[in-house]
Each structure stands twice: as structure tokens, then as C-alpha cells.
Amino acid sequence: MAADHRPEQARMERLGLGIGWRSEIDLTVERLAGVEFVEVIAENIRPTSLPTSLRVLRERGLPVIPHGVSLGVGGAEPPSAATLAHLAACAQALDAPLVSEHLAFVRAGGVEAGHLLPVPRTRDALKVVAQNVRQAQDALPVPLALENVAAIFGWPEDELTDGQFLGELVELTGVRLLIDVANLYTNEVNLGLPAVQALDDLPLSQLAYVHVAGGEEHGGVWHDTHTASVPEPVLDILAALCARTDPPGVLLEWDDHYPSDDALAAELSRIRAATTRPPT
Amino acid sequence: MGVLVTLILVCAVLIAAVIANATSLKSRYARIRQAVDTGARELGAYEVAYLAGGSLRVVNTVLAVLIRTGLLRVSRGGLLHPVAGVDRPGDDLERAVLAAAGGRPGGTPAAEVRHEVGKGQEMGAVEHRLIAAGLILPGAANGMARTRLGLLALLSALCLIVALVSLFCVLFLPEPAAMARGLLTVAAVALLVTGFVGLRTYGRLRRALRSLVTEAGRDRLRTARTSYRPGAPVTAASDISMPVALYGMGAMGDPATEAELNARNNSVPATGGCAGGTCGGSYDNTHSFGGGDFSSSSSSSGSSGSSASSCGGGSSSCGGGGGCGGGCGGG
Structure with missing residues (x-):
């Protein structure tokens, strides 16, 4: 029997301030002061043989959230049973409070895109995505949170805004939200979609946690690289979000060209400060 | 007869x-x-390290300095990663260690760095200076x-x-x-x-x-030891160079990092004449004059789990195809 996907507001576990766990900075993450939870790329771990560092963090009581990048719930095809089984196994091995993924499609007709592509925001697509999300929710032992992506293009036949699409998806499935404010900023710079306005459309009551990351601008295009300090405009969006709701968690993503431990600690301090400052 | x-x-x-x-x-x-002893000048920490423990001690001292000054990062399993966004050091040996550490995208085993730098020209320069000074x-x-x-x-x-x-x-x-x-x-x-x-x-x-x-050379070592007693408190991060040079990695005061650097799976490259991941060639590292470069406590780091990661540095911005590899955007 399928689970009851309630649209009413879910109880969100308090996560606090976090950082993306990567094997290159495992000892750094273990030692960083003020880290209250971490997120691990689910595809990079084996639930039967967790990295020592993650076991250490779990023993300390830090929540560890498996973050998938390959499920593709936004595709026309149902999500892979094997990928869902892996996510479920990760959640169980890590005793995770939830699993997160992307509202994106990543493959079609057997071809892998290699990117997190935006979902066509039509009512027909919404029905398909809602069915995929329900299927994923049924396969997972913990709640699922979906992340808004940084779109590199928009579909011409879009009928809904990002916020409207997510709002209706939440209404249909009760799925939780992982809002990436850096992705909102990317869409604002590259596609002209106002980030703060998008916050008003999003169903923030379902917010599970927030992603924050840095990037680089080349030729007027913002690249969400996760390899640089978080720019002030992204922190401004975070502050605006925090003025609207109290996010259960805020997490820094940094994926390569890792700076010093002190620099990462400083980034976390900037993020913490942004969550309490008045919006600009 | x-x-x-x-x-x-x-x-x-x-x-x-x-x-x-x-x-x-x-x-x-x-x-x-x-x-x-023809050299009146004071010896640097890396020269003292060579006298105390050969090329292995030298590389370990460089590692300790770079780690403590935030130029080099160690992850579980003894993998080394140069830290991004920091100034390059001025010392040749330090630059050589950073270059060797940056040789692999997912991190370079400390043993490999010890081996490479231990037989490198920068180490040769240290040896030549010590020979010229009559110390080796x-x-x-x-x-x-x-x-x-x-x-x-x-x-x-x-x-x-x-x-x-x-x-x-x-x-x-x-x-x-x-x-x-x-x-x-x-x-x-x-x-x-x-x-x-x-x-x-x-x-x-x-x-x-x-x-x-x-x-x-031994006289120089004895003199250095009178100036730097084992276990003396270290204030600045860079001050650990001489204690580690004289007494080994234990003087770094970071047993967890030391354990990872000496992790069991941090294997020594299989080439002849090397000890402990280094190849000084001219020095028997098992007969050092003080301290240890591989403490007995360091062999049980239990770091094998970190090798479970099948994809290095997987970005959350990747989609599809297992999610690993570069060239992704948008996460």
C-alpha cells in the first residue's frame, strides 16, 4: 500500500549550519567548529562501507544527509529502482533524517545529459513529476527533499514559474524543499529571473534546508562552480529567505579548489551572520 | 700433508x-x-632534519610545516592536497612537496610524496650543502x-x-x-x-x-638539541620545523594527522633502497639520530573507509550517469 503523501506542513528537523562533506576535506570537516550537520553525495559512498570520517561524525551525533545527483525525478521515465534502493540504503546506513535530490531531468531515451536540466514547467509535466516523486517517496525510508536547480535555459512552453511548479508539486506530494540560493542567484544573472521574488512564490513551509555556494562570472555568465567564496548577492538572497522563514538548516557547498581550514571557517561565519542580518 | x-x-x-x-x-x-665542520653558518631546519633522520625526516618536516601553516591538507588515508588560494612558499623543498602533493586530482598518498621528493634534486641540494659543510x-x-x-x-x-x-x-x-x-x-x-x-x-x-x-655533523645535532628540548611548547605554527626535524613527526603535536600520514594503506612504492616512503639513497633511515618518523601508534588509523568514495570530489551539481565526473553545472 502506497504511503499517504500528506500536503500539510511537515515537521522539519532542526539541522543548523552545515557543510558538504567531501573526502578531500574529511578531516577538516571533522575539525571545523560550528558544523552541525553535513551532506554527502550519495553516489560517492557505499552504504555497506561508509567512510571512516562519516562514521566519526555520526558517532558525534551530527546528522548526515545523502544528497543524490542522478535520480532524475524530473524525467519522463520513472526513477531508477536501483538508484532509489541506493539512496534508501544510504539513508539507513547514515540514519539520515531525510534524503535530498534535484528537481531536474538528467536522461532521456537512454542518453545521459551529464547536467541537471530544468523540468518543463507545464501541467502535463507536473503530473509526471508528481508520480515520479511519489514513487521515490514510497521507496525511501525517510522524507525526500527536492532542490531547485540552476537552469542553463528555459523551456519555451513553460506555463508555471519555478515557485508555482514547486508549490503545486508540494501540494500533490508533500515533498520537502531544498532551496539553493546560489541557484536562484544564477538564474537571476543568467536568465533574468528575480531571486527574491522567487522566494515569495516558493512554499517555504516545506523548507528542509538551504544550499549556499560560490561561483565565478565569465563574460556576463555566472558559473555555479562551488569553488569560490560565497558572493555577497547570494548571502543577500539568504538573508531575504531568512527574513521570510527560519530555515531548519543552511549548508555550504564547496566542491574543489578547497581553501584553508580558516577560510572555510570564515565562510561558515559569513553564512551564519547572513541568516540573522536584516535583508537588503 | x-x-x-x-x-x-x-x-x-x-x-x-x-x-x-x-x-x-x-x-x-x-x-x-x-x-x-667548514660551515660557520647556522643550519636550517631541513638540514638539521637530514642530519637527524635523513631524507625521510626532511620530507616529514616539510610536511609538518606545510600542514601547520595551512598550505597543505591531509585527508583520511594519508592523502595530501595542496590548499587553494594561498601564496606559494619560497623554499625549494616546500615547493617540491606541494608540487608532488598536487600530482593527483583526488589527493596524493604521503608515501608517494615522500618517495618523489626524497629522490628529487631539492633533496640533493640539501645533501650537497651538508657535504660541503663537512657534516655528512x-x-x-x-x-x-x-x-x-x-x-x-x-x-x-x-x-x-x-x-x-x-x-x-x-x-x-x-x-x-x-x-x-x-x-x-x-x-x-x-x-x-x-x-x-x-x-x-x-x-x-x-x-x-x-x-x-x-x-x-653529530656535534651540530647535539648543539641543536640543547636549543630545542623534546616536548617544549611550540607557539607559532612555523616553529614546529626544528622540533620535528630533531625528534620526528611526534613533535608536530597532532597525533591524528600523524596517524593519517603514516596510515597502513599509505604504502611505500615498491622500489629498492627506499625506507618509509622515501628514497634518500644515501642514508639509512632506520638508524636516525633522534625521534621517529613512523610512530607505532600510527598504523591503525582505520582509514580504509575513505577509499570507498568511487568518485573524487563529486559535485552536487552533476546529474545523471552516476553523478560523478566533471563538467556539470547547476546543482
């Missing part, structure tokens, strides 16, 4: 060989003792000394065996001629004396000759 002559000749050859080897080794030992001997002759040491031990043992055989002949062979008995007795006594003296010489010189450090 022919057997007796042969036995006497063997004894003579053995005794001569032992004397020749012992003399050569003593001559080398004299060079070590008499080498003159050129390493080329060290292999010969080791061979001679081994030969001395072997010949001395052979002397004792042949002496025992001779004495057995004297005591138990039926009615040997008086002259033969006398000659054999003399030969046995000479062999016994030579064997004992040879082994004693081997025992005395073995430790001294396995190191290239001259007496002058």
Missing part, C-alpha cells in the same frame, strides 16, 4: 681478508671522525662500506668456524704428527683472535658507518 697446507693457507687468507676489511672500515670511520660524507661510498661491513662479519664468523674445526682436528684426529698438531693449534688460536677482533670491530663500526653523518 697436502690437506694441512691447504688448511693453513685458508687460515692465512681468512685472517688477511679480515684485517684488510677492518682496516678499510676503520679508515672510513676515521674520515667520519676527522671531517672538519658523500653517499656513494656508503654502499661500499655496507658491503665491507657485511663481508667483515661473514669472514669473522668463518674464522671462528674454521678455528673450531682446527681445534677439533687437533683434539680428536687419531695420532696427528706433532708438527701438524702445533701448526693447527697456532692457526686455530690466530683464527679465534682474528674472528673475535673482527666481530668486535663490526659491532663497533656498524652503527657509525651506516650513517653518513660525520662527528662534526
Whole structure:
């Protein structure tokens, strides 16, 4: 029997301030002061043989959230049973409070895109995505949170805004939200979609946690690289979000060209400060 | 009679060989003792490290300095990663270690870095400075000394065996001629004396000759140790260089990092003449003059789990195809 996907507001576990766990900075993450939870790329771990560092963090009581990048719930095809089984196994091995993924499609007709592509925001697509999300929710032992992506293009036949699409998806499935404010900023710079306005459309009551990351601008295009300090405009969006709701968690993503431990600690301090400052 | 002559000749050859080897080794030992400290300048930490523990200690000292000053990061399993966004160091050895550490995208094993830098030209420059200062001997002759040491031990043992055989002949062979008995007795006594003296010489010189450090070099080490007592508190991060140089990685004051650097799976490259992941070539790192480069507590880091990651640095911005690899955007 399928689970009851309630649209009413879910109880969100308090996560606090976090950082993306990567094997290159495992000892750094273990030692960083003020880290209250971490997120691990689910595809990079084996639930039967967790990295020592993650076991250490779990023993300390830090929540560890498996973050998938390959499920593709936004595709026309149902999500892979094997990928869902892996996510479920990760959640169980890590005793995770939830699993997160992307509202994106990543493959079609057997071809892998290699990117997190935006979902066509039509009512027909919404029905398909809602069915995929329900299927994923049924396969997972913990709640699922979906992340808004940084779109590199928009579909011409879009009928809904990002916020409207997510709002209706939440209404249909009760799925939780992982809002990436850096992705909102990317869409604002590259596609002209106002980030703060998008916050008003999003169903923030379902917010599970927030992603924050840095990037680089080349030729007027913002690249969400996760390899640089978080720019002030992204922190401004975070502050605006925090003025609207109290996010259960805020997490820094940094994926390569890792700076010093002190620099990462400083980034976390900037993020913490942004969550309490008045919006600009 | 022919057997007796042969036995006497063997004894003579053995005794001569032992004397020749012992003399050569003593001559080398004299060079070590008499080498003159020509350098008035103060030694740097990496030069002191070489005197204290050879090239392995040098690389370990560089690692400790770079880690403590935030230029190098260690992850579980002893993988090294240069830290991004920091200034390059001015020291050649430090730059060489950072370059070696950056050789692999997912991190370079510390053993590989030790090996590469241990045989690199920057290490050679340290050796040349120490040779020029009269603090170590050129390493080329060290292999010969080791061979001679081994030969001395072997010949001395052979002397004792042949002496025992001779004495057995004297005591138990039926009615040997008086002259033969006398000659054999003399030969046995000479062999016994030579064997004992040879082994004693081997025992005395073995430790001294396995190191290239001259007496002058050891004096420098003793002086340095009086300035930096083991366990003395270290205030600035960069101040750990001399304690680690003198006393090994334990002086870094970070057992967890030390354990990862020396993790069991941080294996030594399979090449000859190397010790502990380094290849100084001219220095026996198992006979250092203080401290340890691989503490006994460091072999149980339990870091194998970190190797479970099938994709290095997987970005959350990737989609599809297992989610690993570069070229993704939007996460």
C-alpha cells in the first residue's frame, strides 16, 4: 500500500549550519567548529562501507544527509529502482533524517545529459513529476527533499514559474524543499529571473534546508562552480529567505579548489551572520 | 700433508681478508671522525632534519610545516592536497612537496610524496650543502662500506668456524704428527683472535658507518638539541620545523594527522633502497639520530573507509550517469 503523501506542513528537523562533506576535506570537516550537520553525495559512498570520517561524525551525533545527483525525478521515465534502493540504503546506513535530490531531468531515451536540466514547467509535466516523486517517496525510508536547480535555459512552453511548479508539486506530494540560493542567484544573472521574488512564490513551509555556494562570472555568465567564496548577492538572497522563514538548516557547498581550514571557517561565519542580518 | 697446507693457507687468507676489511672500515670511520665542520653558518631546519633522520625526516618536516601553516591538507588515508588560494612558499623543498602533493586530482598518498621528493634534486641540494659543510660524507661510498661491513662479519664468523674445526682436528684426529698438531693449534688460536677482533670491530663500526653523518655533523645535532628540548611548547605554527626535524613527526603535536600520514594503506612504492616512503639513497633511515618518523601508534588509523568514495570530489551539481565526473553545472 502506497504511503499517504500528506500536503500539510511537515515537521522539519532542526539541522543548523552545515557543510558538504567531501573526502578531500574529511578531516577538516571533522575539525571545523560550528558544523552541525553535513551532506554527502550519495553516489560517492557505499552504504555497506561508509567512510571512516562519516562514521566519526555520526558517532558525534551530527546528522548526515545523502544528497543524490542522478535520480532524475524530473524525467519522463520513472526513477531508477536501483538508484532509489541506493539512496534508501544510504539513508539507513547514515540514519539520515531525510534524503535530498534535484528537481531536474538528467536522461532521456537512454542518453545521459551529464547536467541537471530544468523540468518543463507545464501541467502535463507536473503530473509526471508528481508520480515520479511519489514513487521515490514510497521507496525511501525517510522524507525526500527536492532542490531547485540552476537552469542553463528555459523551456519555451513553460506555463508555471519555478515557485508555482514547486508549490503545486508540494501540494500533490508533500515533498520537502531544498532551496539553493546560489541557484536562484544564477538564474537571476543568467536568465533574468528575480531571486527574491522567487522566494515569495516558493512554499517555504516545506523548507528542509538551504544550499549556499560560490561561483565565478565569465563574460556576463555566472558559473555555479562551488569553488569560490560565497558572493555577497547570494548571502543577500539568504538573508531575504531568512527574513521570510527560519530555515531548519543552511549548508555550504564547496566542491574543489578547497581553501584553508580558516577560510572555510570564515565562510561558515559569513553564512551564519547572513541568516540573522536584516535583508537588503 | 697436502690437506694441512691447504688448511693453513685458508687460515692465512681468512685472517688477511679480515684485517684488510677492518682496516678499510676503520679508515672510513676515521674520515667520519676527522671531517672538519667548514660551515660557520647556522643550519636550517631541513638540514638539521637530514642530519637527524635523513631524507625521510626532511620530507616529514616539510610536511609538518606545510600542514601547520595551512598550505597543505591531509585527508583520511594519508592523502595530501595542496590548499587553494594561498601564496606559494619560497623554499625549494616546500615547493617540491606541494608540487608532488598536487600530482593527483583526488589527493596524493604521503608515501608517494615522500618517495618523489626524497629522490628529487631539492633533496640533493640539501645533501650537497651538508657535504660541503663537512657534516655528512658523500653517499656513494656508503654502499661500499655496507658491503665491507657485511663481508667483515661473514669472514669473522668463518674464522671462528674454521678455528673450531682446527681445534677439533687437533683434539680428536687419531695420532696427528706433532708438527701438524702445533701448526693447527697456532692457526686455530690466530683464527679465534682474528674472528673475535673482527666481530668486535663490526659491532663497533656498524652503527657509525651506516650513517653518513660525520662527528662534526653529530656535534651540530647535539648543539641543536640543547636549543630545542623534546616536548617544549611550540607557539607559532612555523616553529614546529626544528622540533620535528630533531625528534620526528611526534613533535608536530597532532597525533591524528600523524596517524593519517603514516596510515597502513599509505604504502611505500615498491622500489629498492627506499625506507618509509622515501628514497634518500644515501642514508639509512632506520638508524636516525633522534625521534621517529613512523610512530607505532600510527598504523591503525582505520582509514580504509575513505577509499570507498568511487568518485573524487563529486559535485552536487552533476546529474545523471552516476553523478560523478566533471563538467556539470547547476546543482
